[in-house]
Amino acid sequence: MVAQQIRWHTHADIGSDHGHLLKALLKSGRIEHGIAIENKSLPWENSRRTLAGLSADVRLADGMAGLAEGEADGLSVCGMGGAAIARILETHPEHLPGTIIVQPNCKARLVRRWAIQRRFALVDESMALGSAKRVRAAALGTRRRFVVLRFQRSETSSRQQHAYLDEAYGGLDQEAALLFGPRLIRAWDREFVASLYEEQAHLRSLARRGPETAQRLAALERLLATQPPESN
Ligand SMILES: C[S@@+](CC[C@H](N)C(=O)[O-])C[C@H]1O[C@@H](n2cnc3c(N)ncnc32)[C@H](O)[C@@H]1O
Secondary structure: OOHHHOOOOEEEEEOOOOOHHHHHHHHOOOOOEEEEEEOOHHHHHHHHHHHOOOOEEEEEOOHHHHOOOOOOOEEEEEEEOHHHHHHHHHHOHHHOOOEEEEEEOOOHHHHHHHHHHOOEEEEEEEEEEOOOOOHHHHHHOOOOEEEEEEEEEOOOOOOOHHHOOOHHHOOOOHHHHHHHOHHHHHHOOHHHHHHHHHHHHHHHHOOOOOHHHHHHHHHHHHHHOOOOHHHO
């Protein structure tokens, strides 16, 4: 699902791990050149092995420190928590290309908030089903879902600079949109609605809820109350 979003000359993948994303992009002709960045030696070695003989640089570096300004057309950061992704993107914002694709495992709201602060517009948001066998999801009897977010740097005029608002959020409950995704909310597709009801049932079943969980459940219930009838 991430690979389908990418088609340009040079793509950088931060946290490349085994290097499979860049290999697939190079083999399918979606990119001409790849830059894999890893901050740990074992996955860096794995990426080197996977990408040997292909048009790719494999760098041992901490996130955006491994990419120079203007070097890539697009960037991906996948398979980490939202806090880690936002931290990586924030470290050298001047090195970021215009298009960024992320797949946070949790706390996507932190990446959405980072993007608003840095004036990257959320131009696409989709949900994918993970493997039924994976993690806690299996124990809950549900399949884990992943969101893939695509951001594009906004070209704001100097007049707009102090009042940037991503139009994706316009007219929505801001807290619910940050938590659950403004474009997913507008699309209201079946998978998304199923994920909301599953989460509602799970949060309601908790014997005790901390303030963050209680706030999330309240935002979720406000959101479900706005569900258009035709999306049932
Ligand atoms: C869970 S794996 C995800 C791998 C792959 N991107 C995927 O989606 O399947 C996260 C990878 O990111 C790497 N990583 C974490 N923080 C990083 C950073 N600051 N800079 C570069 N790589 C990082 C880890 O070493 C690990 O290989």
